[in-house]
Amino acid sequence: MAQLTDHPVSFANVGKARWWHRGLFASQTGYVLIALVALIIIMNFASPYFFTEGNLQNVAKNFSFIAIATLGITFVIITGGIDLSVGSLMCFAAMVTSMVMTDISTPGEPLASLFVHTGADGKTVVANVPGLILIVSVLCGLVVSLIVGLLNGFCVAILGLSPFVTTLGMLSIVRGLAYVISNGRGSFPGGPDADYFYALTSGDVFGLPAPFIYLILLALLMAVVLHHTSFGRHVFAIGGNEQAAELTGVAVTRVKIAVYVIAALAAGLQGIIVSGWLGSAPANMATSYELNIIAAAVIGGANLAGGIGGPLGAIVGCVLLEVIRNGLVLAQVNSYWQQTLVGVIIIAAVLVDRIRARLL
């Protein structure tokens, strides 16, 4: 005879978490955000220049130069992966974009006849709508990023190679290709559309740096994708328990390939924007940027073990790094201290979160 327990299952021992134990307040992102606000207040008293419009614009522009790539890599980190190839890819995509732009703007080069021809006075004349050259060259930069992202995703998700090893190899491959196609010389955006290019990458819109506006739009898009689409939920599920995601019918392979493609496209776009600000794409551009980008993501609360991360954290991490750099410059501290301090902050941010998790 079966004796059945018929009383309702009760979980009286599980109370509702207090507001400061939940959401943003209980996350590393929240703590680092508080630290950032405190730092900004201190900076305000320490240096009269910090809150000048010029300096704030500078800060906004500088952190935007790694923040878009940080948004992209955050997707990969949430799934528990890593992408070390983003720095090299920033350079490669920028280089392809500026080389294509220069080539198709020069009459006589292959395919250039589709875009430009030589006028009666010997000057180069745009054959099509203005801006087409810019669009085509930026698309070329993004297509090579897409290919690199697909290769990373293929190796990790289908061949099952470790993300660290795969993207470490890709770091070297892509950097090597950048040297090969440029012969180590670097390249400059040129031709009739170069002015548009500079306006869109290092210009201002409504008094704000253009990269900053792209960053905010992409961060909002990322927030919607991560928290309000099935894809975003699957990204988190893979980071939380990949086997569970597989068993419940999540298309793990497809989602994994997609996150590497997103990281690569973000890095490519970031590189193209940075080259507009630099005015060139040197072959050693963005060397070791992957470490700054990963550091920013981790400081902002993305967990390298997977399952945690978001756009706010990515931005907070980037801003914190930039404010510290800016602060050290304003305080006239030897700028070599910067890297040491960044290292201390990475460890401190993760440590504080660990201590908090133990105490509460």
Next chain:
Amino acid sequence: MSITAATGKPVIEPAGVPVLELRGIGKQFGAIRALHDVDLTIRAGEVVGLMGDNGAGKSTLVRIIAGNFPPSQGIIHFDGREVHFHRPVDSRAVGIEVVYQDLALANNLTAAANVFLGRELTRSFGPIRLLDHTAMEARALELFQELRSETRPQHLVKDMSGGQRQAVAIARTRLSNAKLVMMDEPTAAISVRQVEQVLSLIHRLKEQGIAVMLISHRMPDIFAVCDRVVVMRRGEKRADKPIADTSPEEVTALITGAKEAA
């Protein structure tokens, strides 16, 4: 024998509709004979305990039913039709759900997100499909209430007890309107109080006419909740008896081989 939900009195259960029928199932892995000529029928609303020592063929049988690999011999009927499973999705499609021992939950997601993982509810905004959080949380809450569990849909699974996790895993099976739920050692790693909760969840499934196959090493659980017990030994079915007609001693003897068959 069983208990009806309404009266709580023991009644002789009329033979329910067979949900799963296995005929002559065998499986070889190379030279190793993992299963030999297993017949098994499970009816709607029936809870069948599957027992046996390690290597007795329990998990091979479960994996065949779950579609992890096909049998070498024999046929499977589900819901009156012959079925051939090649992948786990095939068996899920006809209405078989497995609650795994390690529970296949993502700790960093909420209870509701886990219940709907892989089959999220969405709303269309033009070409864009966004998650319908409200509908998913409401449905998850309904499922938890149906299971009489107070699991809260918005809570993270990582903060939950073993019993609550079981409720989440079982709610998943309710979502798909499964006809057969197989539970692999659901009470292996949880406290005594939570074991009661899980057994009560199994009872809820039974009330709703769902067939349950409970794979367990724990004799008290089998005798508390099952209608029938099936004992496997060396890849063969050695016994298939109503719980009322057997005893823990007999089952133990069958498992260890002290008694050959019953």
